[in-house]
Amino acid sequence: MVDEAVIKKRKRLKSIKEYLTGYIFISPATLILAIFVIFPSIFVFYISTLNWNMIGPKHFVGLTNYINLLFRSPYAPEFWHSVLVTIEYVSMSVPLQMGVSLGLAVLLMKPIKLRGFFRTGIFIAYVTPLVATSIVWMWMFNRDYGLFNAILKMLHLPTSSWLLGVPSALISIVIYTSWHEIGFSTILFMAGLTTIPKELQEAARIDGANANGVFWNITWPMLSPTTFFVLIISMIGAFKMFTPVFILTGETGGPYHSTTTTGFYLYEYAFNYWKAGYASAVAVLLFLIIFALTLLNMKFTGRKVFYAGETSTGGTNETA
Amino acid sequence: MKRHKKIKISSILTYVILTAALIFTAFPFYWMVVSSLNKPGSLFAFPPKLIPDFYFKNYITMWHNAPGGYSWWRFIWNTVFIATTTTALSVFNSTLAGFAFAKIKFPLRDKIFLFLLGLMMIPGEMLLIPNYVILKHLHWLNTYQAMIVPWGASVFGIFLARQSFKTLPNELWEAAQVDGCSIWRYFFSIAVPLAKPTLLTLALFVFLGSWNSFLWPLIVARSYAIMPLEVALRSFIGAEGTDWGPLTAASTMATVPVLIVFLIFQQQFIEGISKGALKG
Numbered sequence: 148m149v150d151e152a153v154i155k156k157r158k159r160l161k162s163i164k165e166y167l168t169g170y171i172f173i174s175p176a177t178l179i180l181a182i183f184v185i186f187p188s189i190f191v192f193y194i195s196t197l198n199w200n201m202i203g204p205k206h207f208v209g210l211t212n213y214i215n216l217l218f219r220s221p222y223a224p225e226f227w228h229s230v231l232v233t234i235e236y237v238s239m240s241v242p243l244q245m246g247v248s249l250g251l252a253v254l255l256m257k258p259i260k261l262r263g264f265f266r267t268g269i270f271i272a273y274v275t276p277l278v279a280t281s282i283v284w285m286w287m288f289n290r291d292y293g294l295f296n297a298i299l300k301m302l303h304l305p306t307s308s309w310l311l312g313v314p315s316a317l318i319s320i321v322i323y324t325s326w327h328e329i330g331f332s333t334i335l336f337m338a339g340l341t342t343i344p345k346e347l348q349e350a351a352r353i354d355g356a357n358a359n360g361v362f363w364n365i366t367w368p369m370l371s372p373t374t375f376f377v378l379i380i381s382m383i384g385a386f387k388m389f390t391p392v393f394i395l396t397g398e399t400g401g402p403y404h405s406t407t408t409t410g411f412y413l414y415e416y417a418f419n420y421w422k423a424g425y426a427s428a429v430a431v432l433l434f435l436i437i438f439a440l441t442l443l444n445m446k447f448t449g450r451k452v453f454y455a456g457e458t459s460t461g462g463t464n465e466t467a
Numbered sequence: 468m469k470r471h472k473k474i475k476i477s478s479i480l481t482y483v484i485l486t487a488a489l490i491f492t493a494f495p496f497y498w499m500v501v502s503s504l505n506k507p508g509s510l511f512a513f514p515p516k517l518i519p520d521f522y523f524k525n526y527i528t529m530w531h532n533a534p535g536g537y538s539w540w541r542f543i544w545n546t547v548f549i550a551t552t553t554t555a556l557s558v559f560n561s562t563l564a565g566f567a568f569a570k571i572k573f574p575l576r577d578k579i580f581l582f583l584l585g586l587m588m589i590p591g592e593m594l595l596i597p598n599y600v601i602l603k604h605l606h607w608l609n610t611y612q613a614m615i616v617p618w619g620a621s622v623f624g625i626f627l628a629r630q631s632f633k634t635l636p637n638e639l640w641e642a643a644q645v646d647g648c649s650i651w652r653y654f655f656s657i658a659v660p661l662a663k664p665t666l667l668t669l670a671l672f673v674f675l676g677s678w679n680s681f682l683w684p685l686i687v688a689r690s691y692a693i694m695p696l697e698v699a700l701r702s703f704i705g706a707e708g709t710d711w712g713p714l715t716a717a718s719t720m721a722t723v724p725v726l727i728v729f730l731i732f733q734q735q736f737i738e739g740i741s742k743g744a745l746k747g
Contacts, residue, residue, distance in 0.1 A: 162572070168650055169573030176564035176620035177579070180586060183617040187597030188589050194596060201600060251488055254481050267733055268489040271496075274729045274736065276679040278697045279721035282704060283499035286711050292511045294498060301514055326492065331740065338741035358477075387592050390681045394701065410592055417596050418686055430593040437590050 195427035202421075212428035226429065228404065229412035232317065236408060237385045240321045245377055248329050249370075252336030253362070266337075270330030277327070281394040284323050285310065288395075313405040316396050320406055324391055328384070332377050339373025340366070372447070379444040383437050389414055409433055499722065502715040510711055525712035529720070532713065534702035535691030539720070542699040549614045549684075549695055550677040556619035557673045558666060564620070565628025566654055570640065580629070587622050591683075599686060613687040614695070618677060624669050627742070631665035632658060668739040671732055678725065696721055 195213070198206040215222040255266055272280070287294040288309035296306040309319045343366060351361050389410040392400060400407030400415065407415070413433060417426035502510060503526065504519035533539045567573070568580045598617060599608075607613045635658060643653045659666070681697045688694045691702075700721060707714050729736060 165571060165650075166573040169567045169571035169576065172567035172571060173564040173579065176560040176625060177583070179560065179616065179620040180583065180622070182601065183598055184586050184589060184594065187594045187601060188586075190597040190600070191593055194600070201596075201603070247488075251485070254485055257478075257481060259478070259481060259485075265485045265489060266737070267730070269485075269492050270733075270737065271726065271729060272492045274675060274679075275722050275725050276681075276697050278681055278700045278704075279718045280495065280499075282700070282714050282718035283495050283502070285704075286502060286715060287495065287498060289711075292711075294515055297513055297515045326495065329488075330492065334737055334740045341741075383590070387590055389592075394704070413592060413595070414682070417599075423596050423600070427596050430596060434590060434593045438588060441588050 191427050191430055194423055195431050197424040197427075199423045200421045201423045208424065212425045213431075215425065216428050216432065222425070225404075226409075226412065226432075229407050229409045232404075232406065233386055233388075233408045233410075235314075236317060236321060236388070237382055239318065240325055240385065241378065241381045243321065244325050244329055244332055244381060245374070247325070248332035248377075249336050249374070251329070251333045252340055253366070255333070255337060256340050266333075269333055272327050273330040275327075277390045278394055280327070281323065281391065284319075284326075285395060288319050310396055311402060313402050316401045316406050320391050320395055323395060324388065327391075328381075332381070335377050336370070336373060339370050339376075343369045375447050376444060379440050383440055386410060386433060386436055409436075496722070496726070499715050499718050502711060503719045505712065507712060522712075525716040526720075528710075529703075529713035529716040532703075532707070534699050534706060535694070537691050537699075539699075541692070542694060542696045545611075545693055546678060546695040546697070549611060550674050552611075553615050553618050553677040554670050554674040556615065557621050557624055558670050560620040561624030561669065562628045562659065562662070562666060563654075564625045565630075566632050566658060568625065569629045569632035570635070570637075570658070571650070580625075583622050583625060595682070595686065602687060608687055609690050609693065611693055614677075614680075614684050614693075617683075618673070618680075621673065624673065627665055627669050628662065631662040635661060664735075667732075668735045668742070671735055672739055675725075675736075 196207060196209055198208045198211070216226050217223055251269060255262060255269075259265075290296060290306075290308050290311055293309065295309065299306045307315050310316050347365050347369075348361050351365055356364065385408070387410045388408050392406045392408055392411045393414070396402070396406045398419070400411050409429070410433070413426055413429045416422045416429060501517065501519045504521050504523070505516060505525075506520045506522045509516045509520055509522075530539060533542065568576060602608050602613050602617075607616075639657065640653060643657060648657075679697065680695075681701075684695050684698045685701070688698055691699070694702075700717060703717055704714065
């Protein structure tokens with residue numbers, strides 16, 4: 148009888164010890180996430196109700212920042228302009244990137260020679276730093292001596308002002324970010340393609356379907372979760388995009404603000420004009436847009452993890 | 468016979484398209500190196516010169532004009548230091564937490580894990596302003612730790628580590644317990660070595676993310692002494708204006724080390740992305 152009680156007690160002590168160990172193991176990571184992710188994501192809502200320059204006194208203004216942002220001049224036109232620029236950017240870059248990377252992924256899945264070499268070569272730009280590689284692109288885009296205009300001249304075609312013109316500045320950014328990101332979406336598509344059972348495609352082949360038929364009737368529908376995933380993370384990346392705009396078209400957000408995306412607009416108000424309250428309201432709206440896109444993604448693909456390896460033009464550290 | 472020909476044409480077309488894509492991605496790197504090795508005259512030549520002059524003075528000019536009166540070594544060191552410590556901290560914390568979420572039983576374990584996973588939905592951009600304010604209150608603005616500690620844990624890392632520890636059989640831990648092994652020793656000398664490939668992938672991603680980060684250091688590192696290379700490069704662009712020789716030399720200097728690291732670890736990079744995309 149006594150023995151049983153002792154054993155019970157020991158067992159309880161042991162499990163309490165295990166509980167404690169568990170909490171100790173998760174505490175460093177949880178503490179950092181609590182201070183730098185959980186708390187600030189609540190704090191930002193509070194800041195968005197202030198008129199505050201981050202140094203002086205805080206003035207509570209309620210929902211004024213949101214009303215300004217959505218409806219009142221001069222803020223609302225600026226904000227909606229940035230949303231429009233982002234949509235323009237998305238509608239150019241997303242179809243381009245997705246089309247090209249899907250095509251490349253299909254080709255790279257074929258049993259070809261030098262497959263690894265091609266894959267590496269196509270992927271490589273993705274890992275390179277944005278500011279450093281932007282320099283050579285600025286040089287290629289240069290209006291007077293750049294490579295692109297030299298090629299156009301040699302072909303007797305009209306030249307472009309690239310980063311200095313409207314709408315060519317935004318198009319130039321699309322070209323640059325596509326160059327940087329295409330390898331990433333190609334790898335994602337390749338990963339998606341490997342999940343499609345080979346037998347299905349072979350069976351269709353035996354039944355007399357040609358390559359085109361196999362692609363559109365089997366590969367494409369089975370790949371749709373991947374396609375949707377790539378679509379959503381590209382759109383999220385576009386809304387967050389900052390660095391290419393900042394470096395390639397300057398700290399004013401391009402000629403006539405033609406490259407001022409929502410991500411850039413947020414930075415401008417926060418850290419050029421120091422309007423913490425207003426910029427936080429922009430951040431909250433940006434969050435709502437991204438949240439909606441993420442929910443869509445979850446609904447359609449059933450994924451619990453999304454932009455973990457997100458596109459790097461988004462700005463801050465990728466793995467946060 | 469006809470079918471054979473058709474296959475040949477389609478495979479030639481495959482190579483043609485892949486080569487074109489390869490030129491599109493790789494040529495800018497070539498052009499960066501060529502421009503950095505060209506004399507000013509050749510830089511502005513028409514038609515453009517594809518073979519460099521091997522004119523190394525651009526590198527000397529670049530090297531002597533580092534921003535803020537510092538040496539480039541300073542910025543390289545800053546980047547190496549920040550990226551290395553961030554990686555060590557983040558991988559350590561994520562591994563500990565990932566192990567606990569996979570193998571240790573404690574109340575609310577799975578609820579806490581799900582909650583942390585939900586944090587991935589929060590875009591970093593939303594946190595810029597509040598985190599700036601927090602760092603200000605901590606008196607951490609303009610310090611190394613401002614660029615290290617906030618990135619010292621990653622949900623994605625915890626997720627990856629947990630996935631990897633989950634594959635370890637429970638019998639292993641039971642057997643170790645019978646032999647009188649403590650959970651700490653089990654963690655460090657048995658579990659972690661077995662999860663090495665995943666942890667290496669995670670380390671690579673954290674390292675690359677930190678090395679290439681720009682927006683956050685741009686905001687918190689206002690003095691040159693602690694500035695990482697990417698932010699210093701932006702000042703260099705502002706100062707050099709249109710001196711494309713030294714500019715492309717700086718671009719080469721900052722890009723080549725990353726390319727080398729990537730070529731060494733490319734398998735882990737590519738697998739890491741595929742894993743992150745598929746396992747969700």
